[in-house]
Amino acid sequence: MRLRLWAGLLLVFLLTGCADMRYYGQSVAGHLQLMWAARPIDDWLVDPNTPSTLAQRLRQAQDIRRFAVTELHLPDNASYHRYADLQRRHVVWNVVAAPEFSLTLKTWCFPVAGCVGYRGYFSEPDARLQAQSLRAEGLEASVYGVPAYSTLGWMNWLGGDPLLNTFIHYPEGEVARLVFHELSHQVLYVPGDTVFNESFATAVERLGGARWLQQKGTVKARADYAAFDARRQQFRALTRATRDRLADIYKQNSPLAHENKVQEAMKSGAMQDFRKGYAALKASWGGYSGYDAWVAQANNAAFGAQAAYDELVPGFEALFVRQGRDWLKFYDAVRQLAKRPQPERAQQLKQWASEQHG
Numbered sequence: 201m202r203l204r205l206w207a208g209l210l211l212v213f214l215l216t217g218c219a220d221m222r223y224y225g226q227s228v229a230g231h232l233q234l235m236w237a238a239r240p241i242d243d244w245l246v247d248p249n250t251p252s253t254l255a256q257r258l259r260q261a262q263d264i265r266r267f268a269v270t271e272l273h274l275p276d277n278a279s280y281h282r283y284a285d286l287q288r289r290h291v292v293w294n295v296v297a298a299p300e301f302s303l304t305l306k307t308w309c310f311p312v313a314g315c316v317g318y319r320g321y322f323s324e325p326d327a328r329l330q331a332q333s334l335r336a337e338g339l340e341a342s343v344y345g346v347p348a349y350s351t352l353g354w355m356n357w358l359g360g361d362p363l364l365n366t367f368i369h370y371p372e373g374e375v376a377r378l379v380f381h382e383l384s385h386q387v388l389y390v391p392g393d394t395v396f397n398e399s400f401a402t403a404v405e406r407l408g409g410a411r412w413l414q415q416k417g418t419v420k421a422r423a424d425y426a427a428f429d430a431r432r433q434q435f436r437a438l439t440r441a442t443r444d445r446l447a448d449i450y451k452q453n454s455p456l457a458h459e460n461k462v463q464e465a466m467k468s469g470a471m472q473d474f475r476k477g478y479a480a481l482k483a484s485w486g487g488y489s490g491y492d493a494w495v496a497q498a499n500n501a502a503f504g505a506q507a508a509y510d511e512l513v514p515g516f517e518a519l520f521v522r523q524g525r526d527w528l529k530f531y532d533a534v535r536q537l538a539k540r541p542q543p544e545r546a547q548q549l550k551q552w553a554s555e556q557h558g
Contacts, residue, residue: 223319230322234291235355237284238362244283257368257375258283264376267416272408273527274383277353278360285365290345292320293327297339298500301450301463303443305504306339313352314391317508320349342501344494348378350385373425376412381405387531390538396545398508400534403516434481435491436510442474443503474498515549518556 241258244250250258261280268274296318297306305317321327324343331341347367355361367378384404390396413422449466478495482488494502516534523529537545 226322226326227320230292231351231355233322234284234286234362234364235358237286238282238359239284240282241363254368258363260372261363261368261375261379263416264379264412267376267412268380268383268408271411271415271527272380272404273531274380274404274408275353275386277386278356279353279383279386280361280363280379282359282362283364283368284362287365289366290324291348291364291366292322292346293324293343294318294320294346294505295327295330295334295341295343296501296505297331297334297341298504299339300500301467303447303450303500303504303507305501305508306334309392313389314393316392316394318394318505320346340499340501342497342499342505344502344505348382350382352389353386371424371428372417372421373409373413374428377405377409380408380412388534388538393542395508395511396538396542399510399512399549400516402509403513403520406513407517407520431481431485431488431490435478436506438474438477438481439503439506440510442470442477443507445470446500446503471498512546512549512553514553514557515551518552519549521556522552 241262244258245255261283265280269276298304307315307317308319309315319330321330324345327343331343334341347370348361348364351361353360361382363379367375370378381401381404384401385397387404388397388400409425413425417425446467449463449470452463475495475498478491482491519533519537520530523533537548540548
C-alpha cells in the first residue's frame with residue numbers, strides 16, 4: 201500500500217519538475233500525516249478512551265454519510281468512514297493574493313487541480329511567510345484556516361478523505377454541509393476553474409444541508425442552524441455589496457486614477473463603510489464575534505476568495521430546480537455544462553439565476 205502511495209507521489213514530483221520542491225514536500229508530508237492519523241470510525245467507537253461527545257458525533261457523521269449516498273446520490277466510496285484528530289484547529293491554511301486595485305486573485309498551477317487562486321500550507325507559519333513574500337511584491341495577501349479539503353477521490357484507494365477534529369464538533373447542520381460540499385468535488389471537478397467548482401459544491405451543500413435538517417435534524421438542530429445561517433446570510437450580503445462596490449471602483453483602474461489617488465480614496469471609503477456595517481451587524485447579533493478575524497484582515501484577496509464560493513451559486517440552484525430537483529439529472533446537467541468554454545458556462549449560470557429570480 202505504501203509503495204503505491206510513494207509511486208504516486210514520485211509521479212507528482214516528476215510532473216512538477218524542480219520548481220518549488222519545498223512547497224510540494226510540505227504538501228506531501230502534511231497529507232501523509234493526516235492519512236496515517238486516521239482510523240476507522242468503528243475503531244474509535246469501541247475505544248474506551250473515546251469521549252462520549254466525540255462518539256455521538258461520529259455516529260451522527262455515519263448517518264450523514266449514508267444520507268449523502270441514499271438521498272443526494274453523492275459518491276459511495278471510502279471517504280468519510282475514518283476519523284483523525286490532528287491536534288490543531290485547521291487542517292491547512294490557504295494563502296490568497298490580489299493586486300491593490302483588483303479583486304482578481306493571483307493563481308498557482310498544480311498537477312491534477314490545474315490553476316487555482318490559492319496556495320495551501322499544512323503549517324500556519326509557512327503560510328504567513330508566503331503571504332509576507334507576496335506583500336513584498338506589492339500584492340494584498342490574506343491567510344485563512346480551512347477545516348477540510350478534498351483529494352477529489354484520488355486517495356480513496358488509500359482510505360479516502362477522513363473526518364477531522366477540525367470540524368467534527370461544528371453544529372450538526374454545518375457538519376452535514378461540509379461533508380456534502382467536499383463529496384461534491386468527487387462528482388465533478390473542472391481543472392482551472394475555481395469559481396465553477398466551488399460554486400457547484402456550495403450549491404450542493406446548501407441544498408443538501410437543508411434537506412438533511414428537514415428530514416433528519418432535531419428541533420434544536422434546526423433552530424441552531426437557522427440562527428447561525430441568518431447571521432451568515434447577513435454577513436455575505438454585506439460582503440457582496442462591498443465586493444460589488446470595490447469592483448465598480450476598480451473599473452476606473454488607470455495610471456491617472458492612481459496618480460491622483462482617486463481610487464485609493466474611494467477604496468478607503470468603501471472599506472470604512474464595510475467595517476461600520478459589520479459593527480452594526482455584530483451589535484444586532486448580541487456581540488457574536490465569529491467573523492471578527494475575517495473582517496480584521498479583509499482586503500482584495502479576502503473578498504476575491506469569497507467570491508469563488510458565492511458568485512455562481514444562484515445559477516446552480518436554478519439549474520437544480522430546472523432539473524425537477526432530481527439530483528442525478530442535476531449532476532448530469534452540470535457535467536454537460538462543464539464541457540462548454542469557461543465564459544460560456546458562467547454566463548449561462550448567471551442567465552438561469554436571473555430567470556429564476558426575475
